[in-house]
């Protein structure tokens with residue numbers, strides 16, 4: 001990808017300054033590929049010390065509320081980003097935790113036995129594929145093939161999809177493709193965009209005025225969040241995946257997100 005394809009953090013900050021001037025900002029960000037570099041396995045994707053320090057500074061800003069919206073389990077994200085983060089949404093928004101507020105989608109509990117059966121079946125049926133890894137999220141299951149040889153990866157994902165077909169055909173589960181991964185999760189119309197709306201409503205009730213949302217994300221699932229944004233919000237894609245029609249700006253990766261957060265702190269301190 002050509003370098004000119006990406007926007008400079010300083011240019012993005014100028015727009016964020018103009019668009020959000022005088023308003024409380026709800027800064028929401030995805031985790032994998034946005035705050036943390038993508039790693040061979042989910043366990044290895046951690047945040048740099050610099051970024052962790054910038055997040056702490058964002059958290060300390062009185063005119064900003066910070067949150068992380070991820071496909072991981074909420075508890076997993078919480079361990080990675082720290083207890084200070086005000087809002088954490090897991091499972092693409094199906095579970096959310098904030099100050100004095102919690103959301104647990106009603107469709108989650110019903111799929112627990114279905115996911116349990118599928119985990120066992122998939123581990124057996126796909127044992128032929130070296131490097132395959134199943135992330136059992138209790139309410140969802142992700143099949144990762146980042147470590148599998150490329151000639152096996154596509155076939156393994158297809159087989160995984162076929163195994164889940166009775167449940168996806170019956171609208172109990174739906175599939176979602178990610179970076180070198182395929183996930184099955186409850187078939188609902190809830191997604192990251194609905195999670196953004198849920199969190200925005202709670203923050204607006206607390207600060208008693210409309211807020212501006214600044215959202216950063218790198219994946220197809222973040223496009224639902226981008227679609228939920230309006231004129232006083234800023235949509236920032238990270239990396240090459242997000243659809244250009246849905247975002248205002250594009251940063252190259254977590255290192256640029258770190259620079260952006262540093263400049264965002266300085267911008268907000270000036271206001």
Ligand SMILES: [Mg+2]
Pocket residue numbers: 030031032033034217218219
């Ligand atoms: Mg991501």
